Amino acid sequence: MVYAVDKPSQVPLVVLSGGGGGARLAAALSKCTAQRPVIVVTNIGDDFEHLGLLICPDTDSVLYATSGKLDRDRGWGREGESWQVLDAIQGMAGPSWFQLGDKDLALHLLRAEQLRKGCDLAGVTQVLSERLDVPEGMTVIPATEQSVRTRVVTEEGELAFQEYFVGRRCEPALRDVVYEGIGDASPSPSLLAALDACVDRPIDVVLGPSNPFLSLGPILGIPGMLSELRGRARRVVAVSPIIGGRALKGPAAKIMTELGLPASAPGWTQWLAKRYPGFVDTWVWDDADRGLVATLPDSYDVRVTATVMSEPGIGEGLADWLLEVCSVAP
Ligand code: GDP
Ligand code: CA
Numbered sequence: 001m002v003y004a005v006d007k008p009s010q011v012p013l014v015v016l017s018g019g020g021g022g023a024r025l026a027a028a029l030s031k032c033t034a035q036r037p038v039i040v041v042t043n044i045g046d047d048f049e050h051l052g053l054l055i056c057p058d059t060d061s062v063l064y065a066t067s068g069k070l071d072r073d074r075g076w077g078r079e080g081e082s083w084q085v086l087d088a089i090q091g092m093a094g095p096s097w098f099q100l101g102d103k104d105l106a107l108h109l110l111r112a113e114q115l116r117k118g119c120d121l122a123g124v125t126q127v128l129s130e131r132l133d134v135p136e137g138m139t140v141i142p143a144t145e146q147s148v149r150t151r152v153v154t155e156e157g158e159l160a161f162q163e164y165f166v167g168r169r170c171e172p173a174l175r176d177v178v179y180e181g182i183g184d185a186s187p188s189p190s191l192l193a194a195l196d197a198c199v200d201r202p203i204d205v206v207l208g209p210s211n212p213f214l215s216l217g218p219i220l221g222i223p224g225m226l227s228e229l230r231g232r233a234r235r236v237v238a239v240s241p242i243i244g245g246r247a248l249k250g251p252a253a254k255i256m257t258e259l260g261l262p263a264s265a266p267g268w269t270q271w272l273a274k275r276y277p278g279f280v281d282t283w284v285w286d287d288a289d290r291g292l293v294a295t296l297p298d299s300y301d302v303r304v305t306a307t308v309m310s311e312p313g314i315g316e317g318l319a320d321w322l323l324e325v326c327s328v329a330p
Contacts, residue, residue: 011198012037013326014229015206016143018215019046019061019076020249021241021309022208026138027065028315029322033137036323039194040066040140043210044121045150045179045218047142048162050098051089053108054115058215059125059142060107066140067132075249078103098166107132120145122190139194143219146185150218151178161214170251173258179218187225195232202234204326207280209241209307211252212272213259220276230279235330237282237322239307242268244288248308265289266296273300281330284322301330 017026017040026040042059049055057076064070064078071079081101090096100108107128114124121142129140150161154172164170195203210216220226230236245264247253253263261267265285272280283300285293286307293302303325309315 010036011201012039012139012194012203013206013323014039014041014195014203014233015208016041016043016210016216016219017058017062017208018043018210019058020210020215021239022210022215023058023061023065023070024309024315025206025208025239025318026062026140027068027070028309028319030066030135030138031316032319032323033135037137038139039191040138041143041188041191041219042125042140043215043218044142044144044148045214046161046165047147048149048160050100051095053105053112055098055100055108056111056121056125056142059140060104062140063107063125063128063132063134066138067129067134069132077101078107098162120190122188126190141188141191141194143191143225144185144188144222147181148185148218148222149180150214151180152176153178165214170254174213174251174255175258177213177217179221182218182221183223185222187222187228192228195228198232203232205229205233205236206322206326207236207238207272209239211241211247211250211255212268212275213252213255214250220279226276226279235282235326235328236280237284237325238269238272238280239284239318239322240265240268240286240289242289243286243308248310264292266292269296269300269302282325284325 013036029038040062042062046057069078071077081103085102085105111124125140152159152164152174153176154174156172241252242265256263261271269283283302285304290304305321306314
């Protein structure tokens with residue numbers, strides 16, 4: 001099937017996302033889908049089984065964010081949440097370390113039901129998108145159908161992602177990250193089908209401001225993912241999650257320091273450029289880091305704009321700005 005839209009401005013924007021900064025960017029872009037359809041490719045490395053249910057934290061954050069149902073104060077889970085089931089589980093000495101709200105649990109139950117009926121992960125995500133009223137033109141696709149599980153090698157030994165992230169609150173110093181199962185994974189067939197639909201014109205790819213080790217790594221490390229994206233992309237843009245030497249939330253800056261990298265926008269840029277040679281065309285830094293642009297060689301196309309999306313209007317401004325940048329070939 002050939003993508004049936006004539007205007008080049010309607011070629012999809014493909015956004016790679018974790019559950020934090022990337023999900024916020026996806027939410028801002030979900031208001032621009034009349035201008036340009038968006039495909040959000042979500043991190044599967046955080047997925048895990050809990051109470052017999054498959055939980056997909058980053059995919060779910062993107063679903064909640066793009067459907068306007070994310071709890072903005074917490075930055076995860078659904079707004080207007082209640083915790084009766086969790087309280088009852090705790091009261092019965094069940095596992096309560098992972099906070100599952102009642103409404104959130106409803107989504108996990110529906111996912112389990114669809115999976116039991118034989119639906120694949122992309123199909124389930126599509127069903128959940130529809131039921132949550134994710135805007136038309138916004139397609140959320142988990143990066144792969146295979147199981148990829150992030151594990152962190154720390155100074156205290158190896159931990160499963162949720163043990164590290166929730167159980168230990170990212171405290172143990174990180175030495176390495178491994179993505180269990182990634183060697184046998186392949187890009188989601190639904191993603192490839194969506195990309196094939198635009199075979200006659202190049203897409204643009206945006207790496208959301210997500211943790212490069214814990215959110216983008218499990219997506220970009222899937223065999224074939226880099227070449228499928230780069231081979232079809234007109235422009236690949238990466239938005240920095242490091243602002244003024246810090247992460248707005250989560251361990252990205254801490255991990256950079258632990259791995260011996262400079263925790264800064266230039267440090268992030270040079271690490272990504274070395275890890276994925278020739279993949280990114282354009283680097284987007286926050287205004288706060290404008291003064292550091294001159295520290296990188298001119299060969300890096302660095303652009304600077306406001307990116308702190310917790311501030312009113314900034315997400316919408318960043319979404320428009322990215323669409324403008326991506327409307328021109330590099
Ligand atoms: P996780 O799945 O919750 O770990 O989230 P992500 O990997 O998607 O995002 C975590 C990163 O998002 C952190 O390093 C934050 O600094 C970054 N981040 C969160 N909100 C924003 C924002 O509004 N702007 C930018 N530039 N980065 C953000
Ligand atoms: Ca995550």
